[in-house]
Each structure stands twice: as C-alpha cells, then as structure tokens.
Amino acid sequence: MSKKNQDKPVKNSFFNCIEKNFDKAERFLSIEKGLLEQIKSCNAVYRMNFPVKIGKEIKVIEAYRVQHSHHKLPCKGGIRYSIKVNQDEIMTLSALMTYKCAIVDVPFGGAKGGIKIDPQAVSEEDIEKITRRYTSELIKKNFIGPGIDVPAPDYGTGEREMSWIFDTFLSVCPKDVDALACVTGKPVSQGGVRGRKEATGLGVFYGIRELCRMKEDMSSIGLDVGLVGKKIIIQGLGNVGYHAATFFHEAGAIIVALAEREGAIYNQKGLNVSDVILHLKKTGSILNFPGAKNIENTETALELECDILIPAALENVIHKNNANRIKAKIIGEAANGPITPEADEILEKKGIIVVPDIYLNAGGVTVSYFEWLKNLSHVRYGRMEKRFSENMNAELLQVIETVCKNKIPKEEKKIILKGPNEIDLVRSGLEDTMISGFHKILDIKKSSKIENLRTSAFVLAINKIVDSYEKLGIFP
Incomplete structure (x- = not known):
C-alpha cells in the first residue's frame, strides 16, 4: 500500500518535536511561509505490508520508506530494523536527514526506512528473506536507485543487510552500470569505503x-x-x-x-x-x-x-x-x-x-557520500594520488637532507614518505566537513544573535535548502 502526503502526526509526537525546532528558526528567516511549509513537509511516505514465510508460517511484515525532501536527488537515509518502528519515527528521521545533509553540504534529500521486526528474534535466513523482499518492494515503486534513493545502515542493520540490498537491486537491474551506488554502508569488498563503520x-x-x-x-x-x-x-x-x-x-x-x-x-x-x-x-x-x-x-x-x-x-x-x-x-x-x-x-x-x-551525528551520511562518489566514479580513493604523493615527498626529503647536510632518521622518514590511503582521505574529508559545518553554525549564531547552536543549525539548513530551490527555479 502506497500512501503520500498523509495527515500530520499527532501533537507531541517525535515528528512534532522537530517541527517545533524548525518553527523556532523561522523567527530568524525572511522566507515566504509557503516555502517553509514545503520544506517542513514529508514529500512521500511509502507504507507497505508484505508476506514472508518464516518457519512454517506466513507472516505479514510492516515496513516503511519515507522521502522527506526532493530538493536534491538522490534521497539518502538509513534503514532500521526494530520492533518499535512506526511511521512517525521514520518521518522524523527522514526530516533530520534533510537538515543534516544541508548543513554538511552533502547533495542529498533526506530519507529513512524501517522494518518492524526484532532482528534478535529472527534467524539470519529469515532476515535475508525480509531484506530482499523489502528491496523488491522499493524497486517496484521506484524508491531505490543510485540517482533516486540510496539507503544505508541504521539501528539493527549493517554491512550484511546492505550486501543483500545491493545484490537484489543488481539482479533486477543488471544493466545499471552504477548499481553499486544504489546503497552505501556495504563491505569494502563490495564497493564499500574504509572508515564508514566509525x-x-x-x-x-x-x-x-x-x-x-x-x-x-x-x-x-x-x-x-x-x-x-x-x-x-x-x-x-x-x-x-x-x-x-x-x-x-x-x-x-x-x-x-x-x-x-x-x-x-x-x-x-x-x-x-x-x-x-x-x-x-x-x-x-x-x-x-x-x-x-x-x-x-x-x-x-x-x-x-x-x-x-x-x-x-x-x-x-x-x-x-x-x-x-x-x-x-x-x-x-x-x-x-x-x-x-x-x-x-x-x-x-x-x-x-x-x-x-x-x-x-552527520558523520555517517558524510562518509556515505564519499562511498556513493567512489561507486559512481568506479575508482577507489588513493589509487591515483598515493604513489605521486610518496614520490613528491621523497624528492622533498632528498632536497632537505642535501641542504641541511644531515640524514633524517629512518622511522621519521617512513612517516613523512607515506602517501594517503583511502581511510586517510576519508577521515581527512570527514574532519574538514565537521570543522567547516561547526564554524558555519557558529557564524550564524553570532551574526543573527541566536541563543543556541540548535536554532542556528536549523537556520543554516533551511537557508541552504531554499538556495537549492531557487537554483532549480521552482520559487523565483
């Protein structure tokens, strides 16, 4: 069952808490009310029920995929497996993803998915069945794809589930040359990126x-x-x-x-x-x-x-x-x-x-972005620059030793000569992203005389989303 633009969640819900924080930021914005309402709303809510044979019984599984914003594509967000999964929670988490991506300059719209199961009480074989069936349902409704919607791990899921999602997508879309980019958080052996877990x-x-x-x-x-x-x-x-x-x-x-x-x-x-x-x-x-x-x-x-x-x-x-x-x-x-x-x-x-x-907590989606780019480029990080960096460093060391007429100790030379591996580049990119994001929030806090970092972060996110809409020419 597909259902879009459902009624707003009840008052005091998790989603309503996010809306309250959004509303606090409105006081510091000069943006048309209608556009703010559009940014706040979830664009698409896909609620599904599908049967899976578990043991000798057929059980109906309740699951969701919510695409909060399409101001940039693909949408991006994890999939959680929990008996507590509900529509309100998934809508809220998808909204948070939209704002996170905007703050750290990751070009995605926010999304989130969830399957209402207790992964501790279900066998690995049955979890695989549920994951593959869920992926098939997403494919049917065009809710997954490298340029459409890219899931990732969340509570109760990990590399194993992401492998199953990728394999299912590839079996249905074998001609998609960018199929690896349909999901992130995969094992490194299947196109994942080093440094994603932490x-x-x-x-x-x-x-x-x-x-x-x-x-x-x-x-x-x-x-x-x-x-x-x-x-x-x-x-x-x-x-x-x-x-x-x-x-x-x-x-x-x-x-x-x-x-x-x-x-x-x-x-x-x-x-x-x-x-x-x-x-x-x-x-x-x-x-x-x-x-x-x-x-x-x-x-x-x-x-x-x-x-x-x-x-x-x-x-x-x-x-x-x-x-x-x-x-x-x-x-x-x-x-x-x-x-x-x-x-x-x-x-x-x-x-x-x-x-x-x-x-x-935007570090996860930041490194997921790096994995997505790696999959689209079909080149691992460090492949082209590692040897070049090492050769350049070796030449510089030789010049320094010649000028100083002194040999650099072997262990120190080894550290200086080392070119960057994939994990070095990923962590460097993450560090730069988090430092840059913090100072942008701090600058808004000071310039707009806002009392706290949360409201400043929402102001930053909303301004970036509005800027995207204006570039698209949707709201002249």
Whole structure:
C-alpha cells in the first residue's frame, strides 16, 4: 500500500518535536511561509505490508520508506530494523536527514526506512528473506536507485543487510552500470569505503573537539580549552557510542561513566573502553566491571557530574522531568532527538551548551557520500594520488637532507614518505566537513544573535535548502 502526503502526526509526537525546532528558526528567516511549509513537509511516505514465510508460517511484515525532501536527488537515509518502528519515527528521521545533509553540504534529500521486526528474534535466513523482499518492494515503486534513493545502515542493520540490498537491486537491474551506488554502508569488498563503520562516532568526536577549541565558549561555562582531562559520560555503547568513546579516550579525555540498557558503570578515575567491551562480550553486560561502581538506573547516569554528556542511544532521554538535574556543561547529541523541546529550554536557561544532532551525528551520511562518489566514479580513493604523493615527498626529503647536510632518521622518514590511503582521505574529508559545518553554525549564531547552536543549525539548513530551490527555479 502506497500512501503520500498523509495527515500530520499527532501533537507531541517525535515528528512534532522537530517541527517545533524548525518553527523556532523561522523567527530568524525572511522566507515566504509557503516555502517553509514545503520544506517542513514529508514529500512521500511509502507504507507497505508484505508476506514472508518464516518457519512454517506466513507472516505479514510492516515496513516503511519515507522521502522527506526532493530538493536534491538522490534521497539518502538509513534503514532500521526494530520492533518499535512506526511511521512517525521514520518521518522524523527522514526530516533530520534533510537538515543534516544541508548543513554538511552533502547533495542529498533526506530519507529513512524501517522494518518492524526484532532482528534478535529472527534467524539470519529469515532476515535475508525480509531484506530482499523489502528491496523488491522499493524497486517496484521506484524508491531505490543510485540517482533516486540510496539507503544505508541504521539501528539493527549493517554491512550484511546492505550486501543483500545491493545484490537484489543488481539482479533486477543488471544493466545499471552504477548499481553499486544504489546503497552505501556495504563491505569494502563490495564497493564499500574504509572508515564508514566509525564515521558517525568520529564525526561526534570532531564536532565536540572543535567546540572545545573555542576559548570564548569554554570560558562561558568555566572550562579550559581542549579535550585533555575533560570528564565524559556516554550513554549507549552501540556503533556510535563505542567509537566516540574510543576517540575521546585516545585524545586524553576521561570516560567516567558508560550507560547501557541494563544499567551503567562509573569510575571517577576513568574507564578503559576497550576493556569494558571485552567484559561486555564475556559476560553479556557492562555491569560488574572491575573497579567500577554499578548504577541500576541508566537515566541516573545522565545526571552524574561531568563536563561532557554524550547521549548516543535513544530519543527523548533528556526531558522536562530530568533536565534540571543534568550537571554536564556540554551535551553532544550523538543520537537522534535525545532532548525534548521542553528540556532544551531548561538546559538553555542553565547555560548548558547543546551541540545538536542535525550537525553532530552527520558523520555517517558524510562518509556515505564519499562511498556513493567512489561507486559512481568506479575508482577507489588513493589509487591515483598515493604513489605521486610518496614520490613528491621523497624528492622533498632528498632536497632537505642535501641542504641541511644531515640524514633524517629512518622511522621519521617512513612517516613523512607515506602517501594517503583511502581511510586517510576519508577521515581527512570527514574532519574538514565537521570543522567547516561547526564554524558555519557558529557564524550564524553570532551574526543573527541566536541563543543556541540548535536554532542556528536549523537556520543554516533551511537557508541552504531554499538556495537549492531557487537554483532549480521552482520559487523565483
């Protein structure tokens, strides 16, 4: 069943929370009301029900693909597998994708997909059946393709599912020379890009690191410049939370608490993330980690003393009932929508700096863009420049040694001579994107005298989308 332009979600829904943030940005914009309504609305909602034989029974699977905006094509967004998937959630996440892509200058419209299943309760064979059938349904309705709509991994999905999607698309469209670009997040052996797994967590790290370099902002909340020694709490040890925690730890920050569904662990002297993960794999839980204190209620961990709080799990974990108890000075939204609009206002009054999700967790889509470009160009990153860079560096070193009449140590020479690999180029591109995006948001905040980074980020995103419409000549 296909259904477009459905009725607006009920008040106080997840989608409505995003609209509230959008409406706050309107006060700082000189844009026609009708165009703002167009940008806010979801362009296409595809709700489907299809039968799949699971075991000896035929079960009807509920699934969605939402294309929020067509101001740029293809649309782009992940596919999540969760028993909690619903239309409101997918519409909201697709809207967030539109704004994320605009902020980090990725030329996509926002989209999102979801299948209502519990991937932990379904066999690998049945997950493959469901994934392939879902892909077939998308192909039938023209909701997937390198220039139409490009899915990616999300909660409950990964490289395996993306491989099945690509294989199904290729079997139906064998003559499409760019078929590899129909989906991102694939294994490297199937056209994926190195650095994709850790991209969102690394993007979170780059964004927070850039904020912590701002002397004026750090002084306003009583912190020193830099990440070294800053106490961090991370909620959620999935792909995003784990990689973010690892990068913060390597940069000299102190991870004082980690929270998961079953509870949290705390050690004011710091937790070694790698050791916690080994303990988790061994015992099935982060609780009872040697040297750490158990905290039964995960939400309580959000209220502990720290400099930086990173919610990297679910939406709406910080709300009007607990916002007043948050002691962090910086909150980095690694998850989508972890703070409700009511909580946002409370946190702002407390002087807490919130780095918004529509910017901070855009690392994933940024590197997905790099993968998409790689697939369209049919050339891996580094293939053409690696040897050239190494040869140029060798010549420069020879000149330096000749002029200085001194030999450079072998180990140092090895580092200098090394040309960039694919992962080096991908991480460099991601770092540049996150730094550039942060400063654009900060510039708007200062020039428009906006109180917080979230509203500034929405203003930036909306202006970029309007600019795209004007270039298309749709709204002269």
